[in-house]
Amino acid sequence: MKKKIAIAMGGYSSEYRISINSGNMVYKNLDRSKYEPYRVHIMQHEWFVVADDDTPYPINKSNFTVKIKDKVIVFDCVFNTIHGTPGENGLLQAYLNLVGIPQTSCDFYQAALTFNKRDLISVLKPYGIKTAINYFLNKGDEVLVDEIVGKVGLPCFVKANKSGSSFGITKVKNAEDLEQAIKFAFKEDDEIIIESFLDGTEVSVGVITYKGEVLALPVTEIVSENEFFDYEAKYLGKSQEITPARISDEQTLEVQEIAKHIYSRLKMRGLTRSEFIFHNNQAHFIEMNTTPGLSEASILPQQAAKANISLTDLFGSAIEAAL
Incomplete structure (x- = not known):
């Protein structure tokens, strides 16, 4: 019997469109003689399966099943292609662990x-x-420009600590540009990392x-x-x-x-x-x-x-x- 595979894609972050592309690539290339794939969009306010005719069917979050045309689909495995939250930071992994469904990425702690x-x-x-030399800031911390430059030097990189696809990153060449780069990174995350240039x-x-x-x-x-x-x-x-x-x-x-x-x-x-x-x-x-x-x-x-x-x-x- 073919295994029913939920391809989780989308997510809650700026990377959701990239994730959709990844998920569709998995959907396109899975061996149909072994697997029955379903495109599952995990979005901030709704989770749903997208059928071949683009009809959305809501996921039952209590057990991660879906009802399609009076038939309840129970998934054997989730192929996780979500970049950012909740698929890359461990939240989806922990949820799937609780409902007893295996998934293809690492465990929730490692994520x-x-x-x-x-x-x-x-x-x-x-x-x-x-690694590079690092300096860490939480939102609300005092920004000590001279201290930061003294530790990591110039140029340096200012990054959102928990973000991907290079969202929230600036290469800073001058000390006077550092505070603006920090503000930009804080738009993506409440923690940032400042790294020496390698x-x-x-x-x-x-x-x-x-x-x-x-x-x-x-x-x-x-x-x-x-x-x-x-x-x-x-x-x-x-x-x-x-x-x-x-x-x-x-x-x-x-x-x-x-x-x-x-x-x-x-x-x-x-x-x-x-x-x-x-x-x-x-x-x-x-x-x-x-x-x-x-x-x-x-x-x-x-x-x-x-x-x-x-x-x-x-x-x-x-x-x-x-x-």
Whole structure:
């Protein structure tokens, strides 16, 4: 009997449109001989299944079922493609755990940890993972410009602590621009992280559980036409994404091993993508994405293709691991 798969997409954050694209890519590529997929839109005020004729059917939140034409659909698994809240910060994972439905991404604790850049960096540092120099602010804290610049230097990056797709990020070159960048970041989150500038080659490493094994995918080099790998660079073609990356074999192996080490130490599951910058020829960790983009423009599908893994196999393996 075919497994009924709910593809969760949308979300409550600025990334919901990107998530819809990812979810539709999963829907398009799932093996119909094994799975019966349903597009489930998780929106701020309503959760519903979108039928092939675009009719919406509301999800029963008490048990995550849906009634379609007098038939109640009970899902065997949820394929989580939500970027941002509630699918990337652990809320959806915790809910599905309570109602007893397996899902394809990491567990709720790991999702909450990795979604919080500040806390993730703090957890990884004892394992010797190199990162930028960081300064943290909560909304309402006094902004001490001289202290911040003295610690992280200029230029620096001001980021929303719990946000993705480069929303709420500014590269600051002058001290007088720092407060405005902080205000901009606080529009996305009530916590921000200010990082020292790392000068070097930026790379992205997909690490997945594939057919029962932890696998590091081919490394992608990111060359942005803009100041950094911002929203335009990620989604509007303002960057080159070169797979495999133009780095040495030794650097490739090094960054893949670090990414796998992080994945294993955090007891991750599912599809992940971690970002690094080779600063002074050493890989410095930037962040981990536990529900990476899966649209045609996304990096992880490009890496899977270079590893000769089809999207059908990639998505099917994630479901089988969850089940």
